[in-house]
Amino acid sequence: MSIKLYQSETSMYCEKVRVVLRMKNIPYEVSDVRPNRQPLIDFSGQRKIPVMDHNGQCVIDSTFISAFLEEKYPQNSIYPKGASDKGLCLMLEDWADEVLNLAVRAFRRAETPEARKEAEKGIEIHFRTLDQFFTGKQFIFGQMTMADIAIFVQLHYLYTVVKYEIPAAHKNLIAWMDMMRQSLKLPSLDVAA
Numbered sequence: 001m002s003i004k005l006y007q008s009e010t011s012m013y014c015e016k017v018r019v020v021l022r023m024k025n026i027p028y029e030v031s032d033v034r035p036n037r038q039p040l041i042d043f044s045g046q047r048k049i050p051v052m053d054h055n056g057q058c059v060i061d062s063t064f065i066s067a068f069l070e071e072k073y074p075q076n077s078i079y080p081k082g083a084s085d086k087g088l089c090l091m092l093e094d095w096a097d098e099v100l101n102l103a104v105r106a107f108r109r110a111e112t113p114e115a116r117k118e119a120e121k122g123i124e125i126h127f128r129t130l131d132q133f134f135t136g137k138q139f140i141f142g143q144m145t146m147a148d149i150a151i152f153v154q155l156h157y158l159y160t161v162v163k164y165e166i167p168a169a170h171k172n173l174i175a176w177m178d179m180m181r182q183s184l185k186l187p188s189l190d191v192a193a
């Protein structure tokens with residue numbers, strides 16, 4: 001078996017796939033695209049990461065890669081048991097990837113103090129929602145699933161790349177982030193603020 005992940009260290013979507021690979025104890029090698037994207041483009045016909053080369057098969061997009069890995073390597077499932085909970089888990093994954101990500105990206109792009117303030121306003125609504133959601137809650141479905149992972153990698157990016165900390169008022173959210181950090185023990189935590 002040979003698995004190569006075309007990736008970059010800092011991409012939140014690549015972090016998401018690395019967490020899944022680690023949870024399932026699947027050995028893999030990485031190809032960092034930052035110095036040169038050409039091998040990625042030659043292999044996948046497009047520019048976005050993550051891309052997985054699974055024994056020569058090309059799988060693109062963190063959501064599809066994760067679902068593919070779950071099917072091939074069902075140990076330590078990344079989804080909750082039960083069809084309805086799995087549906088909700090996939091919805092939360094999509095929300096984190098598509099909605100929360102927009103607010104996080106606005107932050108990364110903010111170059112002036114004014115723009116940063118605007119970005120802060122934009123993400124505050126999500127902090128409040130998540131703080132409410134994580135009141136008295138640890139893992140969303142009682143064990144770590146893709147819903148936790150997808151939300152965590154977006155917010156973790158704020159600490160590692162944007163150098164921004166979630167305001168202390170959001171205690172439940174911060175407690176959940178700490179619990180996730182302790183559970184995951186990610187190498188990227190070494191660069192956390």
Ligand SMILES: N[C@@H](CCC(=O)N[C@@H](CS)C(=O)NCC(=O)O)C(=O)O
Pocket residue numbers: 011012013047048049050060061062063097
């Ligand atoms: N929906 C995709 C998003 C992937 C994505 O946006 N990747 C970014 C890095 S975080 C990228 O490769 N951007 C380069 C580009 O658009 O050329 C996923 O979940 O994998």
